[in-house]
Amino acid sequence: MKLPQLHSGSCKEKPTQALERNRTMEMITSVFKDAIAAAASTVEMQNPFLHVLSSGSCQANAPWFHEAAPLSCYLLLYTSKGCGKLLFGSQVFTLTKNTMVFCSCEKRFRLDAALSPWAFSLYLISGSSLKSYAGLLSKDQEPVVMDVPPFSDTALHLQKLPSAISSDQSSLLSHALLTDILVAGIIRHANQDPQPLLPSYLTEARILFDHHFEENYSLDELAMRFHVSKYRFCREFGTAFGKTPLQYLNQKRIKVAKHLLLTTSLKIHEVGSAVGIDNTNHFISLFKKYTGLTPLVYRQTGMIP
Numbered sequence: 001m002k003l004p005q006l007h008s009g010s011c012k013e014k015p016t017q018a019l020e021r022n023r024t025m026e027m028i029t030s031v032f033k034d035a036i037a038a039a040a041s042t043v044e045m046q047n048p049f050l051h052v053l054s055s056g057s058c059q060a061n062a063p064w065f066h067e068a069a070p071l072s073c074y075l076l077l078y079t080s081k082g083c084g085k086l087l088f089g090s091q092v093f094t095l096t097k098n099t100m101v102f103c104s105c106e107k108r109f110r111l112d113a114a115l116s117p118w119a120f121s122l123y124l125i126s127g128s129s130l131k132s133y134a135g136l137l138s139k140d141q142e143p144v145v146m147d148v149p150p151f152s153d154t155a156l157h158l159q160k161l162p163s164a165i166s167s168d169q170s171s172l173l174s175h176a177l178l179t180d181i182l183v184a185g186i187i188r189h190a191n192q193d194p195q196p197l198l199p200s201y202l203t204e205a206r207i208l209f210d211h212h213f214e215e216n217y218s219l220d221e222l223a224m225r226f227h228v229s230k231y232r233f234c235r236e237f238g239t240a241f242g243k244t245p246l247q248y249l250n251q252k253r254i255k256v257a258k259h260l261l262l263t264t265s266l267k268i269h270e271v272g273s274a275v276g277i278d279n280t281n282h283f284i285s286l287f288k289k290y291t292g293l294t295p296l297v298y299r300q301t302g303m304i305p
Helices: 015-039 130-137 153-165 170-191 200-211 219-226 230-241 245-263 268-274 280-291 295-301
Strands: 006-010 051-060 064-068 074-088 091-096 099-104 109-126 144-147
Touching (some): 109 153, 200 245, 219 230, 245 295, 268 280, 268 295
Antiparallel strands (some): 051 109, 064 109, 074 091
């Protein structure tokens, strides 16, 4: 099989950036070459599961870029810091912190570091059912950039993916995680279709709660921020998202708290403070209201969030 041309480099750079650029270039080139080799294997052609051909994580500094020729697989790229750009045909997609892009690699594309350092994880994935998922995400097969709030199910699945790839049950675990990631993306993307009918401030409020849940908010402050009355804010937010602003925010906080209880050694009051609830008694009461258990019992039972 003839290998596609792979190009990485930078337009202009300082001598001090050369070493870091070379490391990034070598890692990215290796990821794509591994995917090329895997895609050509007989085992790969018979694999019905969603799976990772190759993957890697790195940091890139502007003006680094990488250009890849067509390849029979899909790209899943998550940005954890900084900002990058995906050049796909005549279109440019901005890849900001806490976003994930999914696109076909069958057309030539280019990755550019925009805001340094751009930290990202990329996965070249394949599987017989992948085109069906891609069709549901984007009917015109164009790249789809999706918001991935911290501690969301998608963020946690992406966090688990590297260990799943290297585990003894890699096929099943990777398939399960990739399926959940793509299905969540399809649902979230589908739910974004009606958004133009919503006042823009409601989308801004939801993003604010998703990404800055640890902040303290009051209805009066939110009403001033979005230039609406607090009564209108509550009514329209409830209509759009099926719950009041406080209910939405509290559910987000409890979801993150559940994750922190099982994955950190933070004390109960520290977990409460981390999610924006400084009053420990209130945190315990609220946690029990939403889960049926106190934080301590939840941690002791080791329940999966």
